[in-house]
Amino acid sequence: MRRRAFLLAALLAVACAPAAPSNQAAAGPAPVANGPPPPAETSLAGIPNVERQYYDVRGNNLFEIRRALNQARPRDPNDGLGVDALSSWYIEWRWPGGANGCDLANAELRFRARIRMPRLVETADTPEALRRRWRNYANALEAHEANHIRHAWDNRGRVLAAIRASSCANANRDAQGAIAQLVRADVAYDQRTRHGLLEGAHFP
Numbered sequence: 062m063r064r065r066a067f068l069l070a071a072l073l074a075v076a077c078a079p080a081a082p083s084n085q086a087a088a089g090p091a092p093v094a095n096g097p098p099p100p101a102e103t104s105l106a107g108i109p110n111v112e113r114q115y116y117d118v119r120g121n122n123l124f125e126i127r128r129a130l131n132q133a134r135p136r137d138p139n140d141g142l143g144v145d146a147l148s149s150w151y152i153e154w155r156w157p158g159g160a161n162g163c164d165l166a167n168a169e170l171r172f173r174a175r176i177r178m179p180r181l182v183e184t185a186d187t188p189e190a191l192r193r194r195w196r197n198y199a200n201a202l203e204a205h206e207a208n209h210i211r212h213a214w215d216n217r218g219r220v221l222a223a224i225r226a227s228s229c230a231n232a233n234r235d236a237q238g239a240i241a242q243l244v245r246a247d248v249a250y251d252q253r254t255r256h257g258l259l260e261g262a263h264f265p
Contacts, residue, residue, distance in 0.1 A: 147206075
């Protein structure tokens with residue numbers, strides 16, 4: 062018999078919105094250095110099960126596009142504010158049964174993630190300068206979101222270690238505690254970067 066336990070932990074990563082207050086000191090992803098951000102494909106290289114979702118915005122000037130973003134963008138599930146982009150990661154764990162009811166030494170993790178981004182619908186009337194500005198913004202925004210996912214992926218071993226060091230009765234609780242630490246690190250990262258604003262993730 063195979064026993065299975067899981068937790069879905071969703072993380073918020075946004076641009077151009079105030080960060081939620083936190084007094085946690087956990088380390089999170091490192092801010093992107095000055096200069097163009099690395100492509101999200103580079104930041105996400107080697108991470109499986111990453112889904113991209115888009116919502117379309119239209120406009121032929123800065124004001125029109127910003128207004129379209131404000132109207133179509135998703136809501137921050139933590140504080141209800143409208144935000145330009147969201148990244149979520151999910152960790153599931155399971156272990157086989159054993160002589161003592163569970164075999165935590167052979168626990169396994171499954172990781173998946175999602176990025177929701179704005180997408181500009183370009184037309185023949187869209188000025189080239191506006192296209193370039195949008196591309197720079199979108200690249201910085203996606204790189205910020207990718208940093209959240211990269212941090213969770215790189216530190217997923219903490220969840221597995223917490224499970225394997227635990228007991229059958231407490232493994233879920235200890236795994237959730239490890240997840241909470243990763244979440245706090247992401248909140249701290251958003252505070253340091255103002256949700257990517259200091260990394261160039263702002264429009265206009």
